[in-house]
Amino acid sequence: MSRLPTALWIGATLSGVFLIAALISLVWVPHAVDGVAIANRLQPPSPAHWLGTDQLGRDLLSMLMVGAQTSLAVAVIAVGIGVALGVPLGLAAAANRGGLLDEVIMRGNDLIFAFPSLVIAILITARYGPSASNAILAIGIFNIPVFARVARGAALPLWTLDYILAARTAGKGKIRISAEHILPNIMNLLIVQATIQFSLGILAEAALSYVGLGAQPPIPSWGRMLAEAQTMIYTHPMLAVLPGLAIVLMVLGLNLMGDGLRDLLDPRLRRGRA
Amino acid sequence: MIALDHLSLSIHGTPILRDVSLDLAPGEIMGLVGESGSGKSMTALAIMGLLPQGARATGAIRLDGADLLTQSEAQLCAMRGNQIGMIFQEPMTALNPVQTIGDQVAETLIIHGKANRAEAQRIARDRLDRVGLSQIALARFPHELSGGQRQRACIAAAIARNPRLLIADEPTTALDVTTQAQILDLLKSLVTNEGMALLLITHDLAVVADMADRIGVMQSGQIVEMGPTAHVLAERRHPYTAALFAASSHRPNRTAQPAPEPLLRVANVIRSYPGPRRGLRRGPAVAAVNDVSFTLHKGESLGLVGESGCGKSTLTRAILGLDPVQGGDIQIFGQSIVPRMPAALRAGIQVVFQDPYGSFNPRWRVEKIVAEPFHLLANAPQGRARRDRVAEALSAVRLSPGDMVKYPHEFSGGQRQRIAIARALITRPKILVLDEAVSALDVSVRARILDLLAALQGELGLSYLFISHDLTVVRAITDRVLVIQAGQIVEEGPTAQVFDAPQHPYTRQLITAAPRLPDLERAHI
Numbered sequence: 001m002s003r004l005p006t007a008l009w010i011g012a013t014l015s016g017v018f019l020i021a022a023l024i025s026l027v028w029v030p031h032a033v034d035g036v037a038i039a040n041r042l043q044p045p046s047p048a049h050w051l052g053t054d055q056l057g058r059d060l061l062s063m064l065m066v067g068a069q070t071s072l073a074v075a076v077i078a079v080g081i082g083v084a085l086g087v088p089l090g091l092a093a094a095a096n097r098g099g100l101l102d103e104v105i106m107r108g109n110d111l112i113f114a115f116p117s118l119v120i121a122i123l124i125t126a127r128y129g130p131s132a133s134n135a136i137l138a139i140g141i142f143n144i145p146v147f148a149r150v151a152r153g154a155a156l157p158l159w160t161l162d163y164i165l166a167a168r169t170a171g172k173g174k175i176r177i178s179a180e181h182i183l184p185n186i187m188n189l190l191i192v193q194a195t196i197q198f199s200l201g202i203l204a205e206a207a208l209s210y211v212g213l214g215a216q217p218p219i220p221s222w223g224r225m226l227a228e229a230q231t232m233i234y235t236h237p238m239l240a241v242l243p244g245l246a247i248v249l250m251v252l253g254l255n256l257m258g259d260g261l262r263d264l265l266d267p268r269l270r271r272g273r274a
Numbered sequence: 275m276i277a278l279d280h281l282s283l284s285i286h287g288t289p290i291l292r293d294v295s296l297d298l299a300p301g302e303i304m305g306l307v308g309e310s311g312s313g314k315s316m317t318a319l320a321i322m323g324l325l326p327q328g329a330r331a332t333g334a335i336r337l338d339g340a341d342l343l344t345q346s347e348a349q350l351c352a353m354r355g356n357q358i359g360m361i362f363q364e365p366m367t368a369l370n371p372v373q374t375i376g377d378q379v380a381e382t383l384i385i386h387g388k389a390n391r392a393e394a395q396r397i398a399r400d401r402l403d404r405v406g407l408s409q410i411a412l413a414r415f416p417h418e419l420s421g422g423q424r425q426r427a428c429i430a431a432a433i434a435r436n437p438r439l440l441i442a443d444e445p446t447t448a449l450d451v452t453t454q455a456q457i458l459d460l461l462k463s464l465v466t467n468e469g470m471a472l473l474l475i476t477h478d479l480a481v482v483a484d485m486a487d488r489i490g491v492m493q494s495g496q497i498v499e500m501g502p503t504a505h506v507l508a509e510r511r512h513p514y515t516a517a518l519f520a521a522s523s524h525r526p527n528r529t530a531q532p533a534p535e536p537l538l539r540v541a542n543v544i545r546s547y548p549g550p551r552r553g554l555r556r557g558p559a560v561a562a563v564n565d566v567s568f569t570l571h572k573g574e575s576l577g578l579v580g581e582s583g584c585g586k587s588t589l590t591r592a593i594l595g596l597d598p599v600q601g602g603d604i605q606i607f608g609q610s611i612v613p614r615m616p617a618a619l620r621a622g623i624q625v626v627f628q629d630p631y632g633s634f635n636p637r638w639r640v641e642k643i644v645a646e647p648f649h650l651l652a653n654a655p656q657g658r659a660r661r662d663r664v665a666e667a668l669s670a671v672r673l674s675p676g677d678m679v680k681y682p683h684e685f686s687g688g689q690r691q692r693i694a695i696a697r698a699l700i701t702r703p704k705i706l707v708l709d710e711a712v713s714a715l716d717v718s719v720r721a722r723i724l725d726l727l728a729a730l731q732g733e734l735g736l737s738y739l740f741i742s743h744d745l746t747v748v749r750a751i752t753d754r755v756l757v758i759q760a761g762q763i764v765e766e767g768p769t770a771q772v773f774d775a776p777q778h779p780y781t782r783q784l785i786t787a788a789p790r791l792p793d794l795e796r797a798h799i
Contacts, residue, residue, distance in 0.1 A: 162627035163635050166697065169594050169625050170647040171617045184637050 008260025014253025018246070022068040031059035033066050034218045042236055054225075054239055055232065064246055067222040070132065070215050071250065075201035077136045079194050082143020087190060089144070090151025091182060094159060095174040106152070109145035117142035117204050118211075125213045132215040135208045139201050150193045154186035188265035195258035199251040206247050222247050275300055275471060276321070276358075276439050281333040283313075283320060283495075290316050291495045293333070298471040300438060303462070305482030305503065306475045307518070308492030309716035310687070314475045317492075318441045321473075322360055323350040337439075355382040359432030363444035365424035369416040375402070375427050376412025382434040401430040405460055421582070422453035426460065433464065440464070443475045450581035450743060455787040458485055477716060479522045480746075480789035483507055491515045507792065517718060523791055524721035525750040526728035530735070532574035532753055537606060537737050538593070538623070538705055539569050544601030545588045545761075562588040564761040565602070570705065575731065575738040577752035577769060579745065579784070585761040586741050590709050593739070594625055606705065621650040624698035628710035630690035634682040640693055641678035644668065647701045667696040670733075671726060688719035692726065699730070707739045712747055724751055745788045749773055757781045 031049070037057035045052045051060040093105040115123075121138035128134055158164060158181070167177050208214035209223025217224070222243040229239035277297035283290045291313045298304050308314050319325055321335055323342055335342040337357060342350065354360075362368045369378060379401055380394035389397060398412060405426040416424055425445060432440060442461060446454035462485060465472045476482055482489055483503060490500040491514060499512040510516040543566045549557030563585040570576045580586050591597045593604055595611045604611040609619055624647060627633050634643050644664045648654035655663055665675035671692040682690060691711065698706055708727070712720045728751065730736060742748050748755055748769070755772050757765040757780065765778040776782045 162629055162633040165591075165594075165596065165627065166625070166633060166694075167646060168596055169620065171620050171650040172646075181635050185635065 005260040005263045007256045008264060011253045011256030011258070011260055014249055015257055018068045018250050018253070019072065021065045022072050025062070025065035025069050029059075029062040029065055031062045033058055033062045033220050042232075051242060052238060055228070055236075058220075060239070060242055063220045063225060064222070064242060066220045067225060067243065068246065068250070070209075070219060070221045071202045071205050071247075074132060074136050074139065074205040074214070075198050078139035078143055078201045078204075079197050081136070081140030082147045082197060083190070083194060086144040086147025087151045087183075090148035090153075091155055091178040093148065093152045094155035094182070095178055097156060097159065102152075105148065109148050112141060112145045115142075118207065118213075121208050121213050130213045130216060132219065132221075135205055135214040138208070138213075139204045142204070143197050143201070146197060147190065147193065150189055151186060154189045155182045158182050158185055188261075191265065192258050192262045195254050195261060199254035199258070202247065202250055202254070275338060277334075277336045278317070278321070279334040279336065281317070281320060281331060281335060283316060283325070283329060283331045285326060285330075286328040289495060290329075291320070294492075294495070294497055296490055296497065296500065298439065298473060300469045300471050301465060302488070303465055303472045303474060303486045305486030305489045306473060306492060307477065307479055307482055307489060309477055309518075309718065311494075312492040313495040314492050315443055316495075318360065318443050318473065318475055321439075321441060322354060322358060323347075324354075352386070355432075355437065356386050356435050357437055358439045358441065359435070359437035361425070361428050361432050361440070361442045361445045363447050365421055365428055365448065368428050369424055371416050374413050374415055375407075375410060375419070376414075379412075379427065379431045379434050382431060386435060388435065397434065398430070401434050402427070404433070404464075405430045406456075420453075421449055422456060425449060425453075425457055429457075429460065429464075433468070433470070436468065437470065439471045439473065441473045441475070444477070445474070446481065447476070447478070451745070451784060451789075452581065452787040454481075454789070458789075461485070478789065479507070479518060479717075480791045483791050484789050491518065519791070521717040521721040523746070524717075524724065526721075526724045528575075528728045528751070529732040530573045530575075530728075533572040535572040536569045537572050538739070539605045540589075540593065540602070541567050541604070542602035543567070543589070543592060543599050543604060545585070545592050545597065546600045559600075562761050563592070566758070566761070566763055567602075568756055568763065568766065570737050570739055572704070572737055573731070573735050574754065575740055575752040577748040577755035578739065578741045578758060579743065579748050579755055580758035581743055581784075584758050586743075586758060587709070588761075589758075590625075590707060590739075590741055594623065594707060595620060617650040618652070621647065621701035622703050623705040623707065624701060624703040625707040625709060626691070626694045626698050626711040628713050630687045630694065630714060633690065633694050636682060638681075639678065640664075640668075640680055640682065643682065644678065644693065644697045644700055647697060650701055663700060664696075667700045668693075670699060670730065671696045686719075687715055688723060691715060691719075691723055695723075695726070695730070699734070702734075703736075705737045705739065707741070709741045710743070711740075713742060713744055720747070727751065745773070745784065757784070 040053050040057035041055055043049055043053045049059050053059055054063065089105050093102040096102045117138050120141055121135060124134045124138050164177060164181060167181055205214055206223035209221040210227045214223055215221040225243035226240055233240050275298060278294055281294040282292050294317055296304065306314050306317065320331055325331065331343055337353065376395055376398045379398035383389040383394040383397055384391065395412060402408065402410060407423060407426050407430065410419065410423065419427065446457050449457060458481065461472060464470055474482060474485060486503050488501060489503050489506045490497045491506065491512065493514045499506055499515045506515060507519065510519055543563055544561060545563035546559040546561040549559050566589060578586055592599050593611065595613055595615050598613055606619065606623055641661065641664050644667055645660055648660065664678050668675050668677055673689065673692050673696065682693065685693065712723050715723060724747065731738060740748060740752050752769045754767065755769045756763050757772065757778065759780045765772060765776065765781045772781060773785060776785055
């Protein structure tokens with residue numbers, strides 16, 4: 001572990017900055033973000049407002065910090081849903097390869113895959129109304145088949161290995177073998193997939209908020225900041241550039257981190273680099 | 275024609291080859307023998323100019339006077355395939371699965387701009403006929419061919435441009451004995467008829483004994499002995515050659531005496547797989563094991579011999595209670611073996627697999643690995659008692675109890691196979707199934723593991739079911755042998771009797787095909 005990949009460093013630093021901003025915003029922000037102060041609207045950057053204010057006079061830096069919190073929370077929980085349901089399903093499918101359970105799980109996955117998260121979100125919103133938690137649910141449901149497929153694909157070749165046969169001759173059942181032997185050996189792939197899904201989750205949250213299906217006012221969100229800045233893009237471009245930049249940097253950071261982690265965790269690539 | 279002159283090679287500063295010198299004339303076969311890690315394959319890759327990154331070579335590799343080490347990549351590309359062809363060990367991965375056989379043979383011709391597509395296809399046809407694949411259409415894909423046919427296709431691709439030197443790196447190691455004999459014959463006829471030089475790299479002394487004009491013995495990156503085959507094998511001047519020779523025909527000293535007490539009884543067992551899907555229906559079931567019966571007695575070593583696809587592995591999995599049988603019955607200690615059999619019964623029959631690298635969870639320490647079968651025992655020892663039992667098992671296989679804190683990758687192939695034996699012994703079983711347990715090991719390591727197995731059998735009164743395709747090994751360690759072909763037992767009897775006077779034509783074919791070391795004690799006088 002003496003030399004970490006450069007991509008991992010850059011990615012972790014970028015993501016770390018946003019994570020710290022989000023954590024700080026939990027206890028302190030430069031200015032409250034739920035107050036409207038029309039007198040202060042559309043101010044340029046100043047010592048009081050480092051990045052200026054928006055059309056309602058809210059501090060942009062504070063909005064971005066709380067927005068990071070929204071994005072991260074949505075992405076973390078959505079990835080959590082995907083991992084918690086998708087990985088066990090994938091492991092079960094691999095353990096029963098070619099069986100009825102495998103068929104049912106994988107065809108169910110195909111069904112979910114057929115609906116993009118945006119469509120799922122519109123369906124949920126149409127039924128339950130727009131909110132951050134419904135956005136989480138929509139993105140989370142979309143993550144389930146992703147993790148199920150990765151887990152199944154990585155587990156299948158392991159099931160043919162001799163140490164799995166040895167565990168079976170030691171009388172261990174499918175569930176126990178999946179937990180003791182399979183899961184730890186596919187963990188690196190799952191971690192890498194999680195960082196990728198995390199960045200996709202942030203993009204999806206931004207997209208859902210942009211079309212008004214995500215976090216509702218007054219909760220700040222990068223996607224809605226973009227939507228609200230749209231009409232003023234020629235007069236006050238910073239209003240759109242800043243949340244846009246935040247999304248780009250965050251997603252870039254997570255993707256770089258995913259790439260770096262893959263290089264670090266995959267012994268074959270490690271050997272190739274040495 | 276080609277000459278290596280004091281070739282030394284290091285990769286990232288680690289010396290791999292030291293002062294390797296050899297030369298080959300047209301129509302000559304040079305055998306390069308050695309165990310894994312001795313530098314045989316690196317020598318071949320150096321000649322091809324295919325060394326891995328970070329490799330530094332000194333000395334010279336001369337092809338008709340030109341030093342290949344100083345040539346540019348473009349010059350080497352023009353030479354590869356054109357002047358020198360190469361065949362690899364694994365015919366399953368040496369061919370591109372999504373390209374037709376014809377295209378892959380023709381590829382070399384088109385790359386070197388020596389033929390247009392139609393002409394290349396014509397030559398490809400000719401080469402495939404030459405290697406005995408005249409019945410195979412050019413449009414066939416690799417997965418439609420058997421292992422031996424694929425290796426022939428690889429040879430056809432390697433000789434497409436009539437190279438003057440052919441390098442064969444363990445060309446028959448992945449093949450069955452009968453197929454091996456055919457491939458070796460083919461290589462030999464290519465050398466005689468086309469005047470090629472052949473560099474045959476192998477770990478198997480018996481293979482080169484039949485084939486090579488001269489032998490070079492490699493150890494730790496050096497050629498320790500070189501000379502005409504008959505001289506090297508008869509005189510064995512270098513101690514390593516002598517050790518290799520002794521290990522190849524090693525017979526462990528067996529003390530165990532079989533008792534007439536049946537432990538494992540296999541009666542009329544049928545194992546079949548669902549037939550291929552035809553539309554919505556399935557075709558008739560395919561029987562992998564068909565009406566097999568035998569008995570394993572206490573303290574006995576029973577060999578199960580057959581080529582790949584004969585049903586050995588399928589039968590093994592049924593005997594271990596991993597798969598259900600479709601007919602007949604398997605009993606140990608008078609109780610039936612089924613996938614849902616009681617754990618205590620499973621503890622009485624344990625297994626050692628072939629692959630010393632795939633046999634362990636790479637993230638587990640040896641202690642946890644060896645203790646895994648304790649899962650079968652209702653009152654398995656815990657804590658200190660558990661560690662003591664693991665230590666005892668490690669000592670039994672001549673490893674140090676201190677090894678239990680290490681991970682599998684810290685051990686060599688032979689040591690790993692010892693760990694696998696320790697794991698199999700931890701529940702104190704009566705029967706050990708050895709599924710090609712020594713097939714992946716170097717000869718000297720194999721000899722030591724065979725000694726260990728023989729000793730353990732004497733100490734613990736174990737019964738072995740020894741499954742292997744390697745006749746030499748089966749002959750060395752078993753009392754009785756069963757020959758299995760296409761899922762059926764075609765011959766059985768005491769090992770010596772079956773080997774010395776085989777009755778069934780298939781057994782005879784197997785025994786003739788197996789390469790043997792010449793009986794040089796007599797020849798030498």
